[in-house]
Amino acid sequence: MQIIDFFPLKGEYRPDDSLNFCIVLQVDQNDEHNFHFFVYSMEKMIHEETITRGVRKGSNRIEITLSDGLHLSKGGYSIAMKLNRSKIKWTAFDIHTNWIEFPRYGFLSNFSPELSDADERIETMSKFHVNGIQYYDWQYRHDELLPHSEEYLDLLNQRHSLKTIRKLIDISHAHNMVSMPYLVVYGASLDFWREHTDWGLFSEKGRPHLFEDFLGLMNPTYQSPWFDHISNECKTVLETLPFDGLHIDQYGEPKRVWSKDGESIDLPQAFVDFINYQKDTLDVPVVFNAVGNWPITHLSY
Secondary structure: OEEEEEEEOOOOEOOOOOOEEEEEEEEOOOEEEEEEEEEEEOOEEEEEEEEEEEEOOEEEEEEEEOOOOOOOOOEEEEEEEEEOOOEEEEEEEEEOOOHHHOOOEEEEOOOOOOOOOHHHHHHHHHHOOOOEEEEOOOOOOOOOOOOOOOEEEOOOOOEEEHHHHHHHHHHHHHOOOEEEEEEEOOEEEHHHHHHOHHHEOEOOOOOEOEEOOOEEEEOOOOOOHHHHHHHHHHHHHHHHOOOOOEEEEOOOOOOOEEOOOOOEEOHHHHHHHHHHHHHHHHOOOEEEOOHHHOOHHHOOO
16 A cells, blocks of 8 residues: 555635545455555644544555644644555644735746646645745736737737636636736736837837847836826726736836836835725725836735
8 A cells, every 4th residue: 555645625724614535546456455655744733633534556646634623723733644554644734814914935837728637736836835826928918918809819829718808717726726817017018018119118228128028118107108008907897807906017127117208116115105096996906016026025915
């Protein structure tokens, strides 16, 4: 007999959740076994329980739920499983009322219509106790986040499906993982940028800033029309899809920028203003990517 895996079925648990776990076994014959569980807080054992289950020859996947009424407080716990009091396997879990109390972040990047292993992908994240997921490059365009059809091509001709995205969000929620849609605070497709070059960011000599020759960088300050445009896009996304917040990206460069009119822009302050506006207006958590740890000293919001 071999214990292949033992892991929690949720990225984290709520105080009133049942504690459910998955056991994967390889056994030589049909039999009935006693599974002994020991829950620890730090080094103190606080709960012991035995559950009996029948197993069949070959590979077995067994889902178990510990008895209700443990009334565990918020925090982290370890749990040992002994099989017939000989073989042992450990895992861990934690209990929180909100994922931002102890965030552990992962990401998804495949949203194709053909995606067939959504459940397995999210369950794998639960093994690593992930409780927040970034949906990286899911959007139709950087300046127009939602597509016009259920299936669509993004700016780099990758095929995506809103049905797939909704399915991943639903599965994530079932595992107590929040889903955060990716966007760039100042990125726009070149088509959009060419129509609104006066909304862009420029060098001191008046040269426009581009990113990787496929995005134009826009002015994210309150005073710029881009601020209103991308804020409305964020609002529409959260009204249309059951995402839980926003993942806001930037590229770390350039750090010194000017407006079309030659006015110097305090980009770190613009980031802070944009983040706080989304949090306050939409009442959702926001994750911000401080590329190269910049501008971390300004982000005490």
